[in-house]
Amino acid sequence: xxxSTAFKGGILPEMTPKRREAVVGYLFILPTYIGFVIxxxxxLIESVRISFLEFSILRDSTYIGLENYAxxxxxxxxxxVYMNTIIFTLFAxxxxxxxxxxxxxxxxxxxxxxxxxxxxxxxxxxxxxxHTYIAVIWRFLYQQDTGVINYYLSFLGIEAxxxxxxxxWAMAAIIIMDVWKNTGFAMLVFLAGLQSIPNEYYEAAQLDxxxxxxxxxxxxxxxxxPTIFFILVIFMIGALQVFDTIIVLTAGGPGDAxxxxxxxxxxxxxxxxxxxxxxxxxxxxxAIILVLTALQFVISRRWVHYE
Amino acid sequence: MGRKSKxxxxxxxxxxYSLLTVAAILVAMPLLWMFSTSLRPTSESYQLPPQWLPTxxxxxxxxxxxxxxxxxVQLFANSMKITxxxxxxxxxxxxxxxxxxxxxxxxxxxxxxxxxxxxLMIPGQVTIIPIFLLMRSLxxxxxxxxxxxxxxxxxxxxFLMRQFFKQMPQELFDAARVDGAGHIRSFLQIALPLxxxxxxxxxxxxxxxxxxxxxxxxxxxxxxxxFTLPQGIALLTGYMGAGNPSVVMAAVTMAILPVLAxxxxxxxxIIEALTRAGIKG
Numbered sequence: 001x002x003x004s005t006a007f008k009g010g011i012l013p014e015m016t017p018k019r020r021e022a023v024v025g026y027l028f029i030l031p032t033y034i035g036f037v038i039x040x041x042x043x044l045i046e047s048v049r050i051s052f053l054e055f056s057i058l059r060d061s062t063y064i065g066l067e068n069y070a071x072x073x074x075x076x077x078x079x080x081v082y083m084n085t086i087i088f089t090l091f092a093x094x095x096x097x098x099x100x101x102x103x104x105x106x107x108x109x110x111x112x113x114x115x116x117x118x119x120x121x122x123x124x125x126x127x128x129x130x131h132t133y134i135a136v137i138w139r140f141l142y143q144q145d146t147g148v149i150n151y152y153l154s155f156l157g158i159e160a161x162x163x164x165x166x167x168x169w170a171m172a173a174i175i176i177m178d179v180w181k182n183t184g185f186a187m188l189v190f191l192a193g194l195q196s197i198p199n200e201y202y203e204a205a206q207l208d209x210x211x212x213x214x215x216x217x218x219x220x221x222x223x224x225x226p227t228i229f230f231i232l233v234i235f236m237i238g239a240l241q242v243f244d245t246i247i248v249l250t251a252g253g254p255g256d257a258x259x260x261x262x263x264x265x266x267x268x269x270x271x272x273x274x275x276x277x278x279x280x281x282x283x284x285x286x287a288i289i290l291v292l293t294a295l296q297f298v299i300s301r302r303w304v305h306y307e
Numbered sequence: 308m309g310r311k312s313k314x315x316x317x318x319x320x321x322x323x324y325s326l327l328t329v330a331a332i333l334v335a336m337p338l339l340w341m342f343s344t345s346l347r348p349t350s351e352s353y354q355l356p357p358q359w360l361p362t363x364x365x366x367x368x369x370x371x372x373x374x375x376x377x378x379x380v381q382l383f384a385n386s387m388k389i390t391x392x393x394x395x396x397x398x399x400x401x402x403x404x405x406x407x408x409x410x411x412x413x414x415x416x417x418x419x420x421x422x423x424x425x426x427l428m429i430p431g432q433v434t435i436i437p438i439f440l441l442m443r444s445l446x447x448x449x450x451x452x453x454x455x456x457x458x459x460x461x462x463x464x465x466f467l468m469r470q471f472f473k474q475m476p477q478e479l480f481d482a483a484r485v486d487g488a489g490h491i492r493s494f495l496q497i498a499l500p501l502x503x504x505x506x507x508x509x510x511x512x513x514x515x516x517x518x519x520x521x522x523x524x525x526x527x528x529x530x531x532x533x534f535t536l537p538q539g540i541a542l543l544t545g546y547m548g549a550g551n552p553s554v555v556m557a558a559v560t561m562a563i564l565p566v567l568a569x570x571x572x573x574x575x576x577i578i579e580a581l582t583r584a585g586i587k588g
Contacts, residue, residue: 028407035460130519
């Protein structure tokens with residue numbers, strides 16, 4: 001038996017079964033690990049190194065220590081793109097999670113299953129469509145004179161809004177489109193979270209005379225809090241890296257009004273070939289995302305213990 | 308909120324029905340506009356009030372992208388090639404690694420798995436500059452391999468497959484061992500055939516992500532012969548002139564069709580998978 005197994009395995013028949021299992025294990029993870037080392041681990045380390053260099057593919061690179069990092073302090077555009085990214089993140093996260101939660105709560109009420117599934121599909125579908133295509137569509141909808149949105153707003157007595165050409169409205173346009181596209185994902189996760197709350201909790205509370213408001217704030221919200229927290233962090237990490245949404249709709253304009261950190265990094269690295277500085281800027285974003293992920297990890301662990 | 312056992316329609320039901328319906332209309336409208344505009348004569352594509360349901364059916368708008376100077380068929384083929392290569396590659400690498408991390412014992416297994424999982428925290432823009440330099444030194448700029456190669460592995464995919472293989476009953480594998488099957492045969496003949504749902508899930512998620520991706524093509528590709536569909540359509544908007552939304556919308560509709568088809572066929576899987584991915588935390 002032992003021998004026949006070994007021969008069927010085909011590799012070094014004299015190995016012990018334990019040894020053989022380990023060899024097969026390493027062979028199986030080898031493709032993934034080759035890719036991991038070449039395309040994640042090495043680039044990460046290299047990126048840290050580059051961030052200490054005056055680096056461009058156009059010239060030889062020189063070691064400049066922390067100069068790239070020092071340069072960030074005086075970079076007024078970096079301040080602007082960080083402000084833009086933070087504003088986008090705050091609003092996008094708030095509305096994506098808020099609208100998603102509202103839709104999930106409504107869908108979780110007494111509804112025919114067919115209707116629930118239909119609405120859920122409609123809300124969710126935009127999540128699957130590329131930002132690029134969405135932005136191409138919305139660029140037409142946002143047109144100042146011929147756009148559908150301003151046409152309907154005119155009935156409310158609102159004058160044509162310069163959605164994409166005004167520094168303030170452009171950011172609003174991006175946030176609205178982003179919420180339209182992504183809130184379906186929050187809705188989906190919230191709905192799953194709501195459906196996992198046992199019905200007995202509500203029944204028991206109703207017997208005690210709790211009204212719907214109390215049910216929502218005393219049962220739903222506390223029991224849903226790990227899911228809410230998870231969605232907030234996931235959306236925050238995503239929003240901090242916003243790129244696709246913006247590049248087709250406004251390309252960061254007008255001026256720098258909607259330029260995000262990642263758009264700035266892309267411009268620095270691949271338009272100006274100022275790669276050392278771009279790498280240093282990317283490190284700041286990486287640090288923020290690491291902190292958020294660690295926070296998510298620690299807090300969600302605590303919650304699991306509480307339940 | 309609790310589903311109440313009492314019958315009859317309450318005020319709350321009316322309010323929630325109305326809110327849901329309004330929300331569904333708002334979500335559907337841009338896509339309906341896209342579709343109805345794609346079928347309008349180009350001279351009327353800016354007409355207001357907008358039409359939400361197509362009243363005219365100019366299917367020839369759908370032929371226009373093929374006749375234009377934009378190599379639409381080529382763009383479609385490029386996207387399909389990259390997407391299929393990455394998806395198939397990930398199915399192979401992730402199922403192998405997922406199986407090893409779930410069912411094979413070897414020294415350092417937990418550490419190697421956690422290290423891989425930790426890489427999920429690294430945003431793509433942190434690693435992109437060295438990857439670009441690497442591809443450049445390999446002469447792979449404006450080559451689809453520059454996008455395919457980094458896509459062949461996925462820490463998320465390994466995690467997904469590992470979870471699935473872990474849930475399989477041990478008896479299956481014990482029985483196979485008694486019959487003299489080695490690890491490779493157990494994987495190929497027992498684990499893999501049962502992993503259909505997990506493979507479908509990973510396949511769909513990857514297909515969608517790569518089909519839609521824009522960042523990498525934007526960085527690596529720079530000729531019309533190599534552009535992907537999202538790149539082409541983003542350029543099309545400016546290229547074919549903003550005065551021709553009907554044709555642009557016809558192109559966008561065609562680009563979204565594969566996604567819609569996959570969604571209709573595999574909706575249950577997609578929703579389950581994303582929910583599970585979301586809940587896992």
